[in-house]
Amino acid sequence: MKEAILYKIEKNRVICTACARYCKLLPNQIGFCGVRINKDNKLYLANYGLFCSANLDPIEKKPFFHFYIGSIALSFGTFGCNWACKYCCNYDISQRRKIEGFEFLPDEIVEIVKKYRKLYNISSICFTYNEPTIYVEFIYDVSKIAKKEKIKIIFITNGYLSDESIDFFLKFADAITIDFKGNGNNEFARNYISIPSYENVFNTLEEFSKKKIHLEITDLIIPKVGDDLEDCRKLCKKIYDLIGEKSIIHFLRFFPTYKMLDFPSTPLETLEKHSEIAFEEGINFVYIGNVLGHKLENTYCPQCKKIVVKRYGFRVEEVNLKGNRCVYCNYKLPIKGKSQISQIDYPITIKEIENKDYKVVKFG
Secondary structure, X not given: OEEOOOEEEEOOEEEEOOEOOOOEEOOOOEOOOOOEEEEOOEEEEOOOOEEOEEEEEEHHHOOOOOEOOXXXXXXXXXXXXXXXXXXXXXXXXXXXXXXXXXXXXXXXXXXXXXXXXXXXXXXXXXXXOOOHHHHHHHHHHHHHHHHHHOOEEEEEEOOOEOHHHHHHHOOOOOEEEXXXXXXXXHHHHHHHOOOOOOHHHHHHHXXXXXXXXXXXXXXXXXXXXXXXXXXXXXXHHHHHHHHHHHOEEEXXXXXXXXXXXXXXXXXXXXXXHHHHHHHHOOOOEEEEXXXXXXXXXXXXXXXXXXXXXXXXXXXXXXXXXXXXXXXXOOOEOXXXXXXXXXXXXXXXXXXXXXXXXXXXXXXX
């Protein structure tokens, strides 16, 4: 446990400023996320360094398709989340209110990268699986050590950030994927996420788009309740207005899970209609996810239309780039870092590569 940074005190209450909920906590109360607790009128991060998931993931799994293509991200996730999504594929960790996990302190995480970065082509440390905003102070501590070793810090977020946490993330984030769901529809947000609207998510997108942070967008398309094409058009227009020709969007297929088992998987036709709208709105880099072997797993040059990165699932099979330029027509693409063919295309647990058992540490 460690004292948080993102909070303020109001009389006998602590106000958490890590996300847009701004939980107001009396002594011994825990925030909506399940990990930020008021102790003696100070806010503490009860899950500091406690992780339930720790893996080497292909960076394409995040997804990042334009950032250190073909590399590996050392990836971590904890219990808890600031959303309550009825469709969450990671509900067993995000909606579980347990403060426990395998302990990895910041220096230990960086040492793992240093130990295996050449063998596995590790480019970055990624905070994912659940919402990293709820333990952002830990990420900051990791970043202070990682930056000295030229290790990138990346994360996957729902974007429901406060103004304070946006400013805080800007200190150290190298790349961010913002996960939209249901095309950013506010009614969908209220019914299936338990947030009042997408206003704060759009604010996060706007603020990050002003900086030199690599941004990619995902949009989980859920049949019947989160697949409206007009909503898709509004979202794509907003993204393009903010990011322009560097806009990148991934439309993800939904599979029945958690509290939405009675919904069907997203039809391929629906995903392809969404991708057509994105192209119509000027977005050059449009992908379809969770559909193995689809042509929109590949990256195409907007100028000559040839494949510059060929993918199959999480595997990069072919790279036709010189730096970030198309080898066929020299067009410059919004791609950061070295691009290469995948060495591995599936997750590997830290327990496997370290060949050791990590002791579960419990809070309290």
